Structure formats: structure tokens, C-alpha cells
Amino acid sequence: MPAVILAAFAGVPVAALAQSSVTLYGELDAGLSYVNNVGGHSQYQLTTGTVDGSYWGLQGSEDLGGGARAIFRLERGLSVATGEGLNDHPMYVGIGTDKLGTVTFGRQYDSIHDYFQTFTLTGNNGGTAFAHLLDNDNANNSFLASNSVKYTSATFGGFSFGGLYAFSNQAGAFADNRAYSVGANYSAGSLNAGAAYLHNNGRGNTTSGAYDSLALPGSAANSVFTANVQQQNTFGVGMSYELGEFTLGGAFSRAINSGVTDADTGDLMPSLALNNYEINGIYKLTPAIVLAGMYVYTNGGGAHWHEGALQVDYLLSKRTDVYLESIYQRASSGAPAVINTNDPSSGRNQLMFSTGIRHRF
Template sequence: MKKWLLFASLLGSSAAVYAQSSVTLYGRIDTGIQYQTGMPQGNLFSMETGNWDTPRFGLKGSEDIGAGTKVIFTLEAGFNSLDGSIGSTLFSRQATIGAANPAWGTFKVGNMGAYELQQDSFDLDPQLMMLYGIQTLVRGRNWSDASNGFEYTSPTLGGLRVKGQYELTNSTNWNSGDPGSGPGQLGGAQGRSDGIELNYDAGIAHLLAIYDEIRDSNGEFDNVYVNSRSVMAGGTLAMGPVTLYSGYQHLSAPQASDEGYFGDGAPTSLPSGVSLPTAVDQEWIGARWNATPTTGFGAAVYHTNANHGNGNATLWTLTATYALSKRTVLYSEVATVRNSSTSNIGLGDGYSDPYGANVVDDPASGAANSRTDPNFGGSQTGVFAGILTHF
């Protein structure tokens, strides 16, 4: 008994010497109004949440355990600022624990959630994660989620930083996951996913390259907009108050097919020659101008091409922001998307408008009045304004 008391005393003394811990509560709230045209049932005026950034709250903390090493953790939940509801699970956005040291980098394990590697792609987006941007023409593919993960971020050496992720399936099959175990892309079940990222800062220039793959619960790449390989590269160039953006993304899903996606009830009113694409290419260019210390403007053009049709479209966007304070910003964006005759991409976020035809007999998407995409060959225009504050 005395030995255990002595051990506990020594442990407490050690903790008193080394442990310097901190816990921080943080969050964001984002709410606004929106008007969109070109939907099958007409135009829509609505109140929206998260048109710039997802409302969230979380706890993050660190404990100094000596020799420059800190034990770190993050718990983060997303919520809807319109009705106060929480996401699918309390800490679905992130629940990780790890260690960090300036000499060897940062290692995390747990639920990467909304911090799946692909979401770093928004560093290349001229519209800074606003609703209409690099995720629009790829139907939300850049909003990827992942669980059961490992993450390593290297120290920055000569301007170069490397980051990698690997997400296990927690299944007896190496690539396949347990359907319903999720979260996976857009809340669905996932198989194995992984990726690597290269970040290079050279003064006024920033270069970023990301390879990312997300498999379905069967371990396949069955939908180019959901479970696919993604290769992305681009950069930014800061010239005084103006920053230029440019990037390219290639998506590949070799197992994609109408039969695999729609099953026996494939839609009958798709344009001739249109089927689920197995590859998509997207490129974009844009700029941001900090006109004053509180006022900013952005403009960008995005274009995508898909094989087998159903993905050839161009998106034009304009944004404006005004900082009321260091914590609170007013924002607005206007955008127009125009489709080829074999495409029906809309201005949605990829959650309420997954891939599918705008027809009643589309078994994957439901009745036409539940859809927000334009009809094939159609266009859609949207505008929104909102307020975002963080704490």
C-alpha cells in the first residue's frame, strides 16, 4: 500500500512539473437568406445556415508533457443555426486525440470527420468555402468525411509541409466497410479511404497538391461525385491587396455504372447517350481583392467536363465581404451555372441534391418536386447574403 502511495505521489509531482494544460471553447455561427432560380418547381426564397461556413462548436486542448511534446485533443460538433439541431452524431465533425512536437510534427487518431484531407482543397478556392465554389460542379465531392483515421502532419522544412491520412474500415474486408457505420462521404457508409497532401509556401506564392480516395462500403469507386479518386493541384499568388487563384481537379470512379447506382429502376428520361460518368475534370481561375482593411471582393470561373455527359458545365461567381469587427463578417455571393444539353448540375451543396436525373422515375433521388437541380441543359442563378461570427 505504501509503495502505491509513493508511486502516486511521484506521479503527482511529475505532473506538477511538466503538465501545463489548456482547454479552449470555440465555435462559429453562420446564418443568411438566399434566392435561387431555375429549379424544376420554380424559384426559391429561403433562410439558410452555413452558406459560408458550417455552424459549429467545439473543445480543443493541449497538455505539455515535456521535451517540447504536447498531448492534444479536439471535439467538434456541427449544428443547424435555423432550428438548433445537432448533426448526425454529437462530435461528427471531429473527435481526435494525438501528440505534437515542433521537431517531428503532429500525429492524430480518431474521427477526422469534416477534416478529411480533401477539405484542405478550399485553400485553392477563390471563394473561400462559400456555397458556390470548387465543390459545386463536382456535386459536393470536396466536402468529404472520414472516420476511424490516422493523420500525420510534418514540420515545415524549407517551406514544404507534408500531410497524410489513412482511414480504416473496421471490417474483416480490407477495402470494404460495414454499411451504416459511416460517416463516409455525405453521411453514407464508407470503405477504406486515404490521401496525401503537399503544401509549399514560397513567400508570395503558395502551391498545394492533394491525392485523395474514398471507397464505398464494398471497397469500390462506384460514383465519381461520391466514392472516387481525386487528384488536385493548384496555387495562389499574392500581389499586394490582390491574390490570384488557379487549380485543376481530376475525379475517377472506374466502377461507376447506371446499373450499380440506380439498380433495376434506372431513369427512362435521361438524354440520349447520358450515363453515370466514370471521370470528371474541373479547372478554375479567380482572384480576391482586399479593397480596404475591412472590405473584400472575389471573382472566379469554374468549368467541368465529364465523360458520358451529365457533368459539362460552367460556373461564374462574385463575392463581397465586410468585416464589422475581428470576429464578425457580413458576406454575399451571386453565381450562375450553365449546363450543356447532357448536364443538370445545380447550385446545391451536394447534400440535398446528390447525383441523379430531375425526373419522377429516378429511384435514387425521388420525385421531381424534391429536386433542386435545373433540368438538363438548363441554367440556374443564385444569390445570398449572411452574417458569420466566431468565438
């Protein structure tokens, strides 16, 4: 009734108001963490986004008739600890139908997110700190595709697919820092499977293309450097199966980086291909307690990394929960140990304990 009264005063037809919607939503995640070795020292810190990045958002739709609708999504990340705004969430506008799918334009998640991420624990209950080494396969959405157009299909008998193209926006350099990705998903009862591919040219060469520069393990011990990459190809396949209250998942990804230069010095660096093998499980112990764990083996560049993680999540209500998690990573000799969100260890090992609270609105 209040909406109808407001519409009458504003001179807006009630029928038109009923055909449109706008929702304000978001999430805040903050807590405390301990890391045993960051550059040779123990670290205690107030954290933000250890599981999920904090953000607020607006999304809405308008019925255009004939089964078509206009949609938009506008999100902005933030640090609860410092109040800093972060450009790590999507914003787009588009049009779609239930039968033909949806086309959107803006800064968006690529197909790794849409069709592969959910089979990893970083893309599910585990969150940010559970990402593969330096989030090399982008399963934790470290980079969103700017200047992109994306198509997402409807679902046909459990099968869906989609693709994205992100423009370089450079005159005379159409392929410099552009990206494209494709993916597909199949769901049938307790079984869910998906695959995705992401390609980028000249990543980090420009500030107005698809992606920013990325971090890679350095050639010297205990180092990580910021890199521009002339060719990047990432593949990911995953599967999960529900067994009552337990979900078993597995994922494999391979990120191939060639034509690598140090973004700070311009020095040519060796090409690097990283493989990630993950097995994970999520168990709903009670309606309020969820247990999750994973093991990941990553290799490439003559080095390898083992990583294991456990998480306990307790739901205080439908919108608020508290969590406790532990992540341990061990690198091969001469390689940096670096759990996602942390700086490198001075040795082969790094251990992190974290606890926090999340609230969704």
C-alpha cells in the same frame, strides 16, 4: 490570479495548470437566399452555412515534456435554421512535436483539405456554395474520413507534407470502404503551392468505413443520384500568389469514379470522371471590405458546366461580418445545373443570390 486560486482550492499544482489549455470556439452562419430554378420553381429560403458551416468546438493541448504534447479537437456541426445537429466536422486525439510532426486518430479532414483546398475559393473566402459541381473533388469537405489515422509533418524550409489512412473496420474485407490520401505544400514569400491525392475503395458499400455514399450527376436530364463507388481517385494541384492586397489563385482537380452503382436501386451506372479548372481572386479593398470572385469549368461524362461567382464581405468587427454573393451555373444540353447546397434545376441554368451574417466566438 483567479485560475491560480481555483487551482489551489482544487489541489492542482499551478505549474501543471499552466502547461495545459482548453479553448471553446465556434461559428454561426445564417441568412437568406433566392434560387431562380429548383425543379422548375423559384425558391426563397432561410439558409444556414451558405459560406461556412455553423459549429461549436473544443480543442486543447497538454505539455508532455521533452517537446512533446497531447492534443485533441472535438467539433459538432449544426443548422442555425432548424437546430439539427450535423456530423460534418472533425473530432480527433493525438500526439506531436514541433520537430517530428503530429499523429492524430479519429474522424478527420483528408489531404485534399490540408494541401489543395485553400487554392479554391470554396476552401477560402467563398465557402460552401462556391464548391465545384456536387463538390466532386471534396474541396468543400462534404465527406470527412472516419476511422482514420493521420500524420502531419513539421515545416522544413517552407515545405510540409502529410498523409491519412482510413480503415474499413470490416472483418474479412480490409479494403472495402477504406481510403488513403497524401499531400504536400510549399510556401515561399508571396508564392504558395500544393498538391494532394485521395483514393477510396468501395465508397458507400458499408456504414462503418471511411466515407458515406456520394452524389453524382445522373444519366437522365436534370437528375442527380446517390452512388456507391468501387474505385475513386481524386487528384488536385493549386497555386496562389499575393500581389499586395490582391491574391490570385488557380486550381485543377480530377475525380475518377468507376464501378458506380445507384445506392437506391443497385443499378450499374456508367463510370464518371470529372475535371475542374478554376481561377479565382481575392482583393482586400479596405480593412473592412473584401471582394472575391471565381470562374470554374467542369467537364466529364459527355457534359460540361460553367460556373461564375462573386462575393462581397463586410467586416463589422473582428468576429462579425455580413456578406452578399451571387453564383451562376450553366450546364451543357441534357445535363443538370445544380449549385452546391441546392437541388437540381429543371433546365440548363441556375442562379443563386444569397446574403447572410456570420459570427465567430
